[in-house]
């Protein structure tokens with residue numbers, strides 16, 4: 001039934017073997033950089049490569065500061081703590097996201113509130129956000145945004161740039177500013193994505209990026225927090241390096257910190273990958289265009305970047321008629337050794353989240369039944 005799609009994917013990836021959703025491309029440069037670090041002995045969290053990785057990412061995204069972490073989840077946790085999220089606080093996010101987004105909120109002993117996404121860009125809907133805040137929240141004399149029903153402070157908002165598509169961050173920022181809510185962008189999937197020339201992750205107060213093996217570039221495991229706020233950047237560095245007070249030989253820690261720093265060995269891998277990031281973005285955008293024109297010719301609906309934004313097209317996304325068609329397509333492609341997958345189960349359905357406040361989540365549920373991600377990595381034969 002989906003033969004033409006299967007043939008088309010095989011044409012892009014040009015192989016008869018198993019086609020993964022998003023494989024890393026590791027070449028000689030990666031081996032050279034890693035060997036250099038192995039020879040230096042600086043394999044752990046101290047070293048020049050991790051500092052250089054931070055410099056290069058901050059310059060690439062156009063943020064003043066970047067603090068490298070062990071993964072995107074620890075970056076999110078640290079960002080939430082630095083945003084001032086305290087136990088019992090509330091944090092607005094979307095349910096159509098990877099579990100790490102809501103997990104990080106729980107790590108702070110705070111509660112997620114799940115707000116619907118936009119069908120056009122799959123990111124947090126600014127209209128649903130405004131609607132929720134107008135109906136449920138008020139700014140009190142202490143300057144904070146209070147949720148009238150739960151009597152708790154809504155401290156932060158974490159929109160996510162789904163599959164590399166840009167959420168409407170400028171509109172979301174305006175709303176968060178009005179309600180005194182700290183804005184943290186979950187840009188785990190969107191390195192290279194822009195909105196009106198601003199890089200994803202740099203429009204909010206803080207942004208996080210993941211360098212997991214399935215992302216556009218990888219450090220094996222790794223993440224980073226980017227910000228233009230110097231005070232937040234200092235706190236992030238301190239918190240993610242076990243809160244050690246800098247001293248030549250003393251080991252003093254002035255609070256309970258976290259061992260979240262990215263190891264130098266991982267940063268070396270990242271530095272090699274960074275050299276090809278622009279090329280990877282271009283290749284992935286070309287693949288997205290060919291999927292989209294194939295879709296137009298064959299009656300399949302692809303989610304496209306909105307005007308004024310540039311997507312890194314981390315994972316190409318089709319919307320099919322309903323859950324039944326989705327499952328048929330998933331079975332047929334996977335049976336033919338082509339890895340495709342549905343969206344994550346919406347995280348508001350997890351037992352840990354069933355008590356959380358949420359709006360109708362109509363688009364979230366509608367999308368979850370229809371989303372299919374197709375193979376989107378840089379083809380190996382490009383290198």
Ligand SMILES: Cc1ncc(COP(=O)(O)O)c(C=O)c1O
Pocket residue numbers: 071072073074076097098100101160186188189210211212221222223
């Ligand atoms: C939306 C989102 N947030 C957070 C993360 C967490 O990143 P990591 O896997 O590096 O911990 C990921 C994925 O990996 C993600 O897709």
